[in-house]
Amino acid sequence: MNSHQVALLLFDLALILVLAQGLGYLATRIGQPPVVGEILAGVLLGPTLLDGAVSDTLFPTDVRPLLSAMADVGVTLFMFGVGLEIERQALRGRGRMAAAVSVGSTAVPFVLGTGLGFFLLRDHPTEQKAAFIVFIGLAVSVTAFPVLARILSDRGLAKSTLGGIALATAALVDIVAWTALAGVQAAVGSGHGGMWRVALMIPFVLLLVLLVRPWLRRLMTRGDGRGPATPWLLAQVLIGALLCGAATEFMGMHYIFGAFLFGLIVPAECGDRLRGDLMQHTRNVTSVLLPVYFVVAGLKVDLRQFGWAETTELAAVLLVAVAGKFGGTYLAARTAGLPGRPATALAALMNTRGLTELVILGVGLQAGLLDGDLYSLLVVMALVTTAMTGPLLTRTYAKPVVVPETEERRETRRSVTPSA
Structure with a gap:
């Protein structure tokens, strides 16, 4: 790197x-999660604004690879954090309800999404x-677990029954x-990396579960397991996340899967303070690197040629994404026994997509499943559906509603001895 590149990168x-x-x-001032503004910042810095003059001037081709590398590290740690935040204890007492709702919240939008995939193939051949087709089904089925958790926390619903069901369902989804x-x-990358590399995923998962997880348990529960995370412990955990990301990338898959799996196997037996420290340290790093990912993603969003054809496609994408996710979640929740208003609020929460959607779309773009135009439309869909969550939740769940306690939850509550 020469002096000009360094100066421009820092700027x-x-x-x-x-x-x-x-x-x-x-x-946040208008009741939206911060990720909405951060995604919008990435889009505004892309080629859409001023016919690409801003992006070409501020982000020349010799600097973009450096930003992409930083963005990759940020997403790797973000996916580790997602796996880390999915606590198995969140399912305790809510397993049946969460499982039932997650089926509707995943299956209905996926089926509608595959139909959308057939429709989009006409103008986006591959x-x-x-x-x-399967990818489009997945793209409209996802829920942004971290954004959902943030919304629940900001509204004081994280410890409520509805919040617990929403977190458990989003975790399963x-x-x-x-x-x-x-x-x-x-399936897409097997030709590039070879099927033998993909087959390595099975022993890799077994290695994580049988060897790495017990090692993490011993490492994180030394003493009483309730102390703060030391720099040495944090370094070892982050090294593990990066190595797992490198391993799945070598297997012909994406590095995000390895980082996510590593976060998922972190034992829940470690103290709450230790786990909280790991989450906080990870957020501190990703708070700097993730905005870079938003810009890298935004540089690929080009809405300059947005016309009637693109408007029709966007309308179809939004209709399928919202109707499938909202309708599937609501019907499943009502079938599982939730009253109408909590079921509607749960459906609104599950419709949020946020950064998780951008990560999935980035995988699709890198794998050659999406072209630039369709990628841009799907990013807009992620932005719109995430922005819808707050207003919908306010209208449907402005006041607390008592969700009936299931027999499963009563049995769990009776079996748990309160701590001193």
Whole structure:
């Protein structure tokens, strides 16, 4: 790197952080999660604004690979954090309800999404037709677990019954979505990396569960397991996340899967303070690197040629995404025994997509399943559906509603001895 590139890279990083923080703050002022403003910042810095003059001047081709590398590290740690935040204890007492709702929240939008995939194939042809159709189904089925958790926390619902059901359902939906996406990635990338590399995924998972997880348990429960995370412990955990990402990338899959799996196997037996420290340290790093990912993603969003054809496609995408996710979740929740208003609020929460959607779309773009135009439309869909969540939740769940306690929850509550 020469002096000019270094200076421009540092300036770009400062600009990205200023815009992300500024628009993220403005988003919170109007009742939106910060990720809405951060995604918008990435789109505004892309080629859509001023016919690409801003993006070409501020982000020349010799600097973009450096930003992409930083974005990759940020997403790797973000996916580790997603896996880390999915606590198995969240399912305790809510397993049946969450499982029932997650089926509707995943299956209905996926089926409608595959139909949408057939529709989109007309104007976005690809040699991987089956993988494309399945990918579109997954793209409209995902729920952004971290954004959902943030919304619940901001509204004081994280500890409520509805919040617990929403978190447990989103956790199951995310696990199913990432597993299915790994399968699609393996099918598309097997020709590049070879099927033998993809087959390594089975012993890799076994290694994580049988060897790495017990090692993490011993590492994190030394003493009483309730102390703060030391720099040495944090370094070892982050090294593990990065190595797992490198391993799945070598297997012909995406690095996000390895980082997600590593976060998922972190034992829940470690103390709450230790786990909280790991989450906080991870967020501190990703708060700097993730805005870079928004800009890298935004540089690929080009809405300059947005016309009637694109408007029709966007309307179809939004209709399928919202109707499938909202309708599927609501019907499943009502069938599982939730009253109408909590079921509607749960459906609104599950419709949020946020950064998780951008990560999935990035995988599709990298795998050649999406072209630039369709990628841009799907990013807009992610932005719109995430922005819808707050207003819908306010209208449907402005006041607390008591969700009936199930027999499963009563049995669990009776079996748990309160701590001193």
